[in-house]
Amino acid sequence: MPNAPEEVNDLLTGKMSEKIKILFLSANPLTTSWIRVDEEARQVREKLERGSKADRFELLTYPATRAADLQEVLMKHEPHIVHFSGHGSLAEKIILEDFEGNGVEISTKGLVDVFRLQRNSVRVVVLNACMTKPQAIALSQVIDYVVGIEKLVGDRAAVIFAGAFYLALSFGKPIEEAFKSAKAELLLQKPARSRGLRIFVRKGVDRKVRFPPARTEASEPGGVLAKALQDLIDNDAGVDVIRRVRRATLDGSLVLEQADEIVEGEVSIFEPSRSRGSGKALRAQIHPVTYSAVQERLFPPPPGIGPPPPGLIVIGRGNSLTRVRKLLAPDAKARAFKLTVVRGWPGVGKTTLVGVLGRDPKVLKSFPEGVLWTALERGPDLMTKMAEWGRVLGNNDLLRVATVEEAVEKLAQLLRHRRMLLIVDDIWKAEHAVPFLKAAAGSSCSLLATTRLTEAAEALTLEAGTIYLLPELTEKDSLSLLHYLAPNPVEQYPQECRELVNALGNLPLALHVAGRLLKAEAKLGLRVVDLIKGIQEDAIILEESAPLDRTEGTVLPTVQALLKRSTDELDDYTRDCFAYLGPFAPKPATFDIAAMKAMWRIEDPLPIIRKLVGHGLLEPVGGRFQMHELLVKHANSLLK
Numbered sequence: 001m002p003n004a005p006e007e008v009n010d011l012l013t014g015k016m017s018e019k020i021k022i023l024f025l026s027a028n029p030l031t032t033s034w035i036r037v038d039e040e041a042r043q044v045r046e047k048l049e050r051g052s053k054a055d056r057f058e059l060l061t062y063p064a065t066r067a068a069d070l071q072e073v074l075m076k077h078e079p080h081i082v083h084f085s086g087h088g089s090l091a092e093k094i095i096l097e098d099f100e101g102n103g104v105e106i107s108t109k110g111l112v113d114v115f116r117l118q119r120n121s122v123r124v125v126v127l128n129a130c131m132t133k134p135q136a137i138a139l140s141q142v143i144d145y146v147v148g149i150e151k152l153v154g155d156r157a158a159v160i161f162a163g164a165f166y167l168a169l170s171f172g173k174p175i176e177e178a179f180k181s182a183k184a185e186l187l188l189q190k191p192a193r194s195r196g197l198r199i200f201v202r203k204g205v206d207r208k209v210r211f212p213p214a215r216t217e218a219s220e221p222g223g224v225l226a227k228a229l230q231d232l233i234d235n236d237a238g239v240d241v242i243r244r245v246r247r248a249t250l251d252g253s254l255v256l257e258q259a260d261e262i263v264e265g266e267v268s269i270f271e272p273s274r275s276r277g278s279g280k281a282l283r284a285q286i287h288p289v290t291y292s293a294v295q296e297r298l299f300p301p302p303p304g305i306g307p308p309p310p311g312l313i314v315i316g317r318g319n320s321l322t323r324v325r326k327l328l329a330p331d332a333k334a335r336a337f338k339l340t341v342v343r344g345w346p347g348v349g350k351t352t353l354v355g356v357l358g359r360d361p362k363v364l365k366s367f368p369e370g371v372l373w374t375a376l377e378r379g380p381d382l383m384t385k386m387a388e389w390g391r392v393l394g395n396n397d398l399l400r401v402a403t404v405e406e407a408v409e410k411l412a413q414l415l416r417h418r419r420m421l422l423i424v425d426d427i428w429k430a431e432h433a434v435p436f437l438k439a440a441a442g443s444s445c446s447l448l449a450t451t452r453l454t455e456a457a458e459a460l461t462l463e464a465g466t467i468y469l470l471p472e473l474t475e476k477d478s479l480s481l482l483h484y485l486a487p488n489p490v491e492q493y494p495q496e497c498r499e500l501v502n503a504l505g506n507l508p509l510a511l512h513v514a515g516r517l518l519k520a521e522a523k524l525g526l527r528v529v530d531l532i533k534g535i536q537e538d539a540i541i542l543e544e545s546a547p548l549d550r551t552e553g554t555v556l557p558t559v560q561a562l563l564k565r566s567t568d569e570l571d572d573y574t575r576d577c578f579a580y581l582g583p584f585a586p587k588p589a590t591f592d593i594a595a596m597k598a599m600w601r602i603e604d605p606l607p608i609i610r611k612l613v614g615h616g617l618l619e620p621v622g623g624r625f626q627m628h629e630l631l632v633k634h635a636n637s638l639l640k
Contacts, residue, residue: 019058023079025065027086027096029103035155037085043163051170067096067104078121088129108138116142128158140200145175151196226269246298252315255484259285299359303370304392307358316477328446330366338446343457344470345628347509350450358423373423376432386411404435411439419444427451430459455614472506485515489528496532503536505629563634577608582635589627
């Protein structure tokens with residue numbers, strides 16, 4: 001194609017009435033880190049609408065693009081500009097998704113062959129992803145203008161570039177001038193990792209051709225995702241729609257809120273203003289009855305005893321979900337029993353994580369006969385809990401046996417030829433979990449256990465690879481979570497809130513409580529800054545009620561009560577030693593052996609250290625021992 005076809009050239013010079021189509025493709029697979037592809041799409045849309053000739057572009061967005069979708073969507077829409085927002089691999093290839101939501105590298109030859117077939121309509125391709133320069137060069141053999149990046153690009157830099165590029169186009173600037181304008185914008189704003197953007201022009205192209213800007217009709221807030229949620233509420237959603245909404249709730253791009261004033265079956269959707277670093281959020285308010293129905297459709301209960309549906313916002317857990325999924329996956333050939341233990345600080349979100357996994361369609365494909373879930377807590381009635389499993393498996397005899405050993409034997413017979421996911425949550429003593437392990441040992445089941453106690457985790461399995469330490473959230477995800485819970489305070493005081501999430505150790509439990517406090521304070525018109533300072537410096541957070549998902553029967557414990565369970569398991573002397581670490585804790589709160597020896601005034605501190613590590617109150621980190629910031633507050637409160 002030495003020159004552009006006449007009809008396309010007429011379109012570009014404004015001689016035709018047809019709108020210029022921009023196809024915005026994005027992919028953020030489960031196997032990759034979270035990036036702001038939705039924010040980039042919104043930035044492009046907003047900038048396009050600001051131009052002096054804002055009546056000629058039509059923006060089409062296609063999120064979660066699968067490799068199998070690419071040719072179909074190009075043929076269907078016949079776009080003039082194709083913009084890709086997502087990840088580039090270390091092999092310098094863009095990454096799309098497969099049918100399971102995992103990442104798939106797209107070969108350069110395949111990409112060129114696909115666009116060669118679309119060269120009569122596609123004039124510009126923007127690969128707004130890391131290390132896409134080689135594929136951009138290859139595409140420029142068949143496409144007039146191709147933008148690629150030769151280095152790693154920052155998330156914010158990618159968003160700024162896209163917005164500035166399409167703003168220039170919307171004022172009628174030529175392609176290369178629009179590209180230079182976007183580069184200049186990066187120099188003005190100076191975001192991190194903003195170098196390496198390149199534009200490649202096909203040989204023989206008329207460089208003076210302009211894109212007359214177009215304007216799309218005003219779209220409803222939320223776009224595709226909002227429509228998907230409404231379809232789900234209306235019971236008119238297919239598998240792909242349910243999957244899209246489920247993923248959005250898990251990555252934090254969709255927040256479902258209950259509101260009594262919303263009519264049952266309807267939804268109120270809005271996009272709040274954003275603060276720097278707060279993340280993306282489409283907020284949807286729905287009636288409590290509708291909320292329950294939506295949760296059941298997103299996370300349907302599997303056969304057996306499924307865990308409660310995750311009721312809180314799940315954010316920043318994409319990598320953890322992927323890691324634990326892989327650990328759980330049964331061996332198709334060996335059909336052997338597998339054990340996975342998730343451990344972590346109190347309040348880090350272990351129960352929420354297994355709640356998602358126990359209702360995750362991807363996980364349940366491996367366990368066609370369903371899930372058996374139980375929570376042991378501190379003083380479990382093991383006979384009753386095993387009997388519940390037996391009843392679900394079609395046998396009531398476990399109610400009549402005399403000993404735990406007999407119950408284990410009967411439960412083992414029921415599980416022997418089954419492939420189920422067994423979840424034993426909140427283990428406080430390894431011996432409490434042993435009957436369930438023995439019953440499942442001769443089966444093809446996988447058992448997923450959670451505990452806050454290091455000694456319990458290590459007693460359950462000698463294989464370190466089967467223990468997954470659930471980390472705290474990153475600062476970025478913590479800010480996003482806090483922004484969803486209390487958007488106005490985070491937008492008004494971004495730096496103070498950044499300091500707050502770090503002071504709380506990026507712990508989901510503490511962030512949920514802090515968010516609730518900040519939202520209530522702001523609603524009353526009180527000084528939020530004073531509250532933030534109080535949460536950081538005092539024990540306010542400990543005195544508050546835990547989130548609703550921690551309700552025990554009809555009682556909602558305080559954060560202090562939840563943490564106190566760990567220290568109540570200690571003998572008096574060890575508990576005193578733990579308490580005395582509080583006043584001497586540096587920031588971050590890490591101690592070496594010599595410091596603890598001096599504080600406790602004992603010759604050999606190792607037995608005490610071992611107990612505290614075993615109870616999940618200290619964590620070995622690079623030769624030192626870390627205490628979580630929330631546990632520091634708890635230690636100080638014990639002294640009082």
